[in-house]
Amino acid sequence: MPTLVLLRHGQSQWNLENRFTGWWDSDLSDKGIAEARAAGRLLAEKGYDFDRCFTSVQTRAIRTLHLVLHEMERLWLPVTKDWQLNERHYGGLTGLNKQEMIDKVGAEQVKIWRRSFDIPPPPLDADSPYQLAGDRRYAGITVPQSESLKDTIERVLPYYEGEIAPALRRGERVVISAHGNSLRALEKHLSNIADADIVGLEIPTGQPIVYELDKELRAIDRFYVSER
Ligand SMILES: O=C(O)[C@@H](CO)OP(=O)(O)O
Numbered sequence: 001m002p003t004l005v006l007l008r009h010g011q012s013q014w015n016l017e018n019r020f021t022g023w024w025d026s027d028l029s030d031k032g033i034a035e036a037r038a039a040g041r042l043l044a045e046k047g048y049d050f051d052r053c054f055t056s057v058q059t060r061a062i063r064t065l066h067l068v069l070h071e072m073e074r075l076w077l078p079v080t081k082d083w084q085l086n087e088r089h090y091g092g093l094t095g096l097n098k099q100e101m102i103d104k105v106g107a108e109q110v111k112i113w114r115r116s117f118d119i120p121p122p123p124l125d126a127d128s129p130y131q132l133a134g135d136r137r138y139a140g141i142t143v144p145q146s147e148s149l150k151d152t153i154e155r156v157l158p159y160y161e162g163e164i165a166p167a168l169r170r171g172e173r174v175v176i177s178a179h180g181n182s183l184r185a186l187e188k189h190l191s192n193i194a195d196a197d198i199v200g201l202e203i204p205t206g207q208p209i210v211y212e213l214d215k216e217l218r219a220i221d222r223f224y225v226s227e228r
Contacts, residue, residue, distance in 0.1 A: 006203075035064075
């Protein structure tokens with residue numbers, strides 16, 4: 001039975017500071033490092049092992065994966081990094097404080113920006129210090145200026161179908177270290193969650209989630225490794 005483990009990175013410095021992050025490359029906080037190590041120890045203790053690893057091109061997800069694999073004595077496993085697994089781009093909200101925005105525009109609007117299916121945040125200003133156009137890791141791609149969850153799904157799913165699903169069909173055990181919203185995009189597909197219901201899905205940092213899949217890669221079971 002194909003098994004897929006999803007892992008949201010440990011707490012980042014900007015998670016700690018309660019700032020909208022998206023594609024900005026905020027590294028892990030000390031707590032995030034501890035969460036990642038604990039996740040690796042938990043996976044090893046419960047007997048999990050992997051053949052292939054996938055992550056984004058963002059430091060917090062890559063570093064989480066490395067810390068996990070180090071704890072599992074599996075740093076030698078093949079790792080594929082791709083921008084299509086990046087966090088949803090937070091547009092003009094990037095860098096702002098979430099509580100300050102709630103105080104300014106109200107909790108309802110902030111919830112729409114954070115969790116709605118197809119309403120993107122306002123675009124990033126052309127002269128914003130958070131523009132990534134000159135970042136070498138994004139050479140050759142058009143960096144979005146803002147993304148809704150729907151936009152995120154439109155780049156996460158083709159990557160899953162093209163690169164990850166074939167590995168699962170070959171019987172490889174796969175772990176994906178990624179982000180709250182790139183994983184919500186994937187979970188929406190795997191668990192067949194309706195557009196209106198995806199607003200309720202929250203994914204905690206550093207808690208590995210197991211998907212047991214059938215031959216057609218439909219979810220048979222989904223649980224947190226810590227629960228069983
Ligand atoms: O800031 C972000 O990029 C994300 C994940 O940390 O936040 P949110 O919970 O609002 O999707």
